Amino acid sequence: MAARIRAAVVGSTGYGGVDLLRLLRRHPHVEVTSVISSSSAGQDISGGYPHLADIYEGTLDPVDVDLIRQKADVVFAATPSGASSELVPAFLDAGLKVIDLSGDFRLKSGALYEKWYRKKPADEKYLVRAVYGLCEVFGDEVKGSDFVSNPGCYPTAALLGLIPAVKAGWVDPETIIIDAKSGVSGAGRSLSLTVHYSEINENFKAYRVNSHQHTPEIEMALEKATGATVPVTFTPHLVPMTRGILCTMYARLKEHRTEQDFIDLYREFYRGRPFVRIRGRGVWPATKEVWGSNYCDIGFSVDERTHRVTILSVIDNLVKGAAGQAVQNLNLMMGWDESAGLELVPVYP
């Protein structure tokens, strides 16, 4: 086997970062050589995460580009939106490969970013350079790239469920509605009343209705993949569970199609891609069926009464929706087997 590539994980004290540490630990071609945290540098890696005891030893490194350049070949930036735009350019300028998990390099328009994120956008020079890493759709662009912007969790689930049908011209894109439900870990480890245990346990609610920052990302990628230029309706909800996203998506059929038509179309579209599984007739995926793994499972229901199709897709928001797809992007960048380090059986129950 060839020498391993050396990886640094920045933002390792967030949930996306810590799941990267889990996945990279067993990657056959990667060695994690620096675990980085701006807030906790100098402390034990397992101090804030005792589940890592005996697995990751040593202390957290500071965010120091020179140090990272010495220790690593590739950087995973699991930093929050607003932080990545500051850090990533320096990593790139230092010659590091970068996979960024934030929202800072997904939208190509700085103005659009500013409108939806209400933060200062990244320098345009870097925006244009970033490849949007939705692996099963834009994977060819990722190959050989040295800078990937990893898709958001909701967009990953929504786009994998929508693109084949929209691209085939089977549904009217103007009628697309995405009703999305996410486990609470998507909100990260930062404290807030919204995800205070007693507030969200035994509770269910929508949030940022018609104003979530993943909306323009979905629209941008849908246009890029299918040519459709339409605003979509997107409603995120919080489910009292830790991991998992389910998107229930609705669209009007342009002409008569059966569930089996959709199953065949999607199986063909994702042929050879190891992480998308299409359910059979009358079976719809549940979030637990992908728990802890990099799968995206998809199912369908066609309603003759309303001439609409309902498409259901599920992912683990921290894996296929964050750390797992980031590793998958590294695999594509490096020309490795797409599933290297990601051959995880979902943990059930």
Add this chain to the structure above:
Amino acid sequence: MAARIRAAVVGSTGYGGVDLLRLLRRHPHVEVTSVISSSSAGQDISGGYPHLADIYEGTLDPVDVDLIRQKADVVFAATPSGASSELVPAFLDAGLKVIDLSGDFRLKSGALYEKWYRKKPADEKYLVRAVYGLCEVFGDEVKGSDFVSNPGCYPTAALLGLIPAVKAGWVDPETIIIDAKSGVSGAGRSLSLTVHYSEINENFKAYRVNSHQHTPEIEMALEKATGATVPVTFTPHLVPMTRGILCTMYARLKEHRTEQDFIDLYREFYRGRPFVRIRGRGVWPATKEVWGSNYCDIGFSVDERTHRVTILSVIDNLVKGAAGQAVQNLNLMMGWDESAGLELVPVYP
């Protein structure tokens, strides 16, 4: 105070029945004189429900119409669909007032019932006699009636959220989509793998997509209230929590309206009705905010980009969606204050 009315609860070992026992215990005008179970007759009332110890003493009665007629003036039939159609006619023929919580008398067409429930419909003579007891909409018909069919949990949440907008002609009924999420208690106490703890905890899924039996009930009541004769898209989901329903509903606006327009319209529509609360701008209800109570809370979001309105409504599926609305119907039938026995503050957190 006048003498109390005597009430019997049939099907008291189900979750709807046991919540009726909770609510009726503190009702100022009602005394529960018979607690009935076909499967557990003769056993202690609190045997299967230790939370009722010292509150309900005595044993469960069998289903015996003569006995019920002697002991009670009104019967709550908290029996499953398929059982009520057999039992309720005898109660009515015996001169008892009846509030039926099953689905057996909601649809006026036996054929439609048979299609969606895949069971034998009730005798048409009784179908036409039943008043559909969506209190805030059809309450006038309930007054003075002696036989009320209590609405389903999903229809209650959906209809209270949709009817004012459809009736006002503000939205295109052909575009209505109802994405509904329910706590697990809606599935009742009967054992099934679907609601086995380890299968649904930390899990989220859809079920009966485009085939749930509440679909025609929603369409029927929508037509009755607004004249709109349209098929709606309805998707139920299971949330890993015990109580609560949230409906996220979508429709295209016929012309420009603001959130404040909707708020004003709904506050006017529900003026004087104690159990519907309309949230202010930019605030949407969460299921926990009505937990254990008879409220239905509603909020709105208008999206200028897509010309759609998103309407969010929440109820406690066992209270406003079952036992609470049944008591509310009794109050209306008897001409009492609509909120008698129902002045419950939601339990939070």
Add this chain to the structure above:
Amino acid sequence: MAARIRAAVVGSTGYGGVDLLRLLRRHPHVEVTSVISSSSAGQDISGGYPHLADIYEGTLDPVDVDLIRQKADVVFAATPSGASSELVPAFLDAGLKVIDLSGDFRLKSGALYEKWYRKKPADEKYLVRAVYGLCEVFGDEVKGSDFVSNPGCYPTAALLGLIPAVKAGWVDPETIIIDAKSGVSGAGRSLSLTVHYSEINENFKAYRVNSHQHTPEIEMALEKATGATVPVTFTPHLVPMTRGILCTMYARLKEHRTEQDFIDLYREFYRGRPFVRIRGRGVWPATKEVWGSNYCDIGFSVDERTHRVTILSVIDNLVKGAAGQAVQNLNLMMGWDESAGLELVPVYP
């Protein structure tokens, strides 16, 4: 009916305070005339708690002793430990009756308080004046008192389970072990990583092992009730649920006793007290069986092999462990029916 007493709730934005608002709303002899919050004064009462919309109108009052004295006859201080010691003396000096829900007036020794709470103790003058309001044990002292220190949640569950057996001399107090499990709401509404949803959902852990501040409170009250002067072993744990405490308690039997002996002893001890329910043989209480109510349910297992008894007691930590017992104390202070305003059927499921 006589005029209602006027009550003020200080610390109404905490979970104990907000549950007081729920209970007092239906109290036949109480009117809440001032809802007070030092942090949110001037805001709508239902602003931070939308479940109170239409139930509590008006705005939050500041902590202003003169204002409170004008508006109220009795004050519930649902303020954190360390705050009550500052506020309560002024309320008392103003002639208000006070029920304090914090830990500040439970321990009679300031030094002991300082050791376990690591905070400055209250003025001794007020410490001696406070009656420790464990209603079923020290209720006689509460009658006619104007200052009650409401017991802690864990001590309430533990003491009601232990006192009859220790007082009867049936168990060796030196062998008492209290293994306690609490829902997360006991930690309050203040943000902390410990009760961040993703950290405690699907998780179970002990905390403050052998150092929890309720330990000396249990020992003090046990001595007061039984004369036993022993250190007890007490371990609190966090359960991934919102409400409920279960204490599993162990002690060695001094001589042979059966489960029925214990059942008889406890039923006799609590005869006439409406809120303690003793389970029959081979049945042990579960926390959900008291959910939302003021009950404390108790069960037993005697093990012939080890000569130990296991005593299991459950309460709702926010009701019998806080707001409910506080109302019960008010009832005793005022000479009302002990259960006034507290006739709540547990919400099940």
Add this chain to the structure above:
Amino acid sequence: MAARIRAAVVGSTGYGGVDLLRLLRRHPHVEVTSVISSSSAGQDISGGYPHLADIYEGTLDPVDVDLIRQKADVVFAATPSGASSELVPAFLDAGLKVIDLSGDFRLKSGALYEKWYRKKPADEKYLVRAVYGLCEVFGDEVKGSDFVSNPGCYPTAALLGLIPAVKAGWVDPETIIIDAKSGVSGAGRSLSLTVHYSEINENFKAYRVNSHQHTPEIEMALEKATGATVPVTFTPHLVPMTRGILCTMYARLKEHRTEQDFIDLYREFYRGRPFVRIRGRGVWPATKEVWGSNYCDIGFSVDERTHRVTILSVIDNLVKGAAGQAVQNLNLMMGWDESAGLELVPVYP
């Protein structure tokens, strides 16, 4: 690399069986050649477990000893107690290596088995042949054996926490109390009201107090490891979560010891064993910190006031408490690296 050993999993539709499939899928030296279910033979392996789609293809085999002998070298019997005693002898007689996950071969006394399990015991010939596979304690006996009885979930957590202290003579074995809490998956996939979602969600309770069948297993293994012949007090509880066991264990110290003494003792006892991790001072393990992995984490608190030590141990009940330890036993039997196929980072959060 040598050829892989061929493994059959009997009882693959239970939770222990399906977690074996997860673990064995990535085992470097094992190939699963037969997935067996008596109840579902002939159906797709992923039919009842869609999370296995594309991972395990083919259909479930029946329980047929001849077929198994042709297809496999080793059998994992993940069958219920009462079934293994019937099946395992035939597997052994056919020359297969067997790892049995049931309780049928753990107790060496048939009479004791009958008393606690209330079932017919296995043939004594096979009872004596089974090696009790608590890997870190009796691993030497496992090496080279061809029949291992895999320990129960509660005994694994309890014994790993107790044995070093008892063996060192630091604690009085007569004072041992084990207060154990388990996630619901320990109850398996069979339907029962106890683990019906709405009954156990937001609920906490004890069960089989002083009568759980794991009690004699703990006593037997404690005696075998330390010579102590004492009855222990053992109380199991159900936690509203899917996976995880925490044992809180109490014992009186024979002489003064500090927490650091215990930490040093245990680290020495488990030196070189990859799956036991000892927490540092003042830190106690939480169940989520081992979720999905084969670790057992242990922490301590010494109380000077009561002269007791509190020992806390956690495992994932389906991994170290079932499937993971079974694989670990196979590794020991075959002389492989103890952690082959088990190098799993806990999934957090």
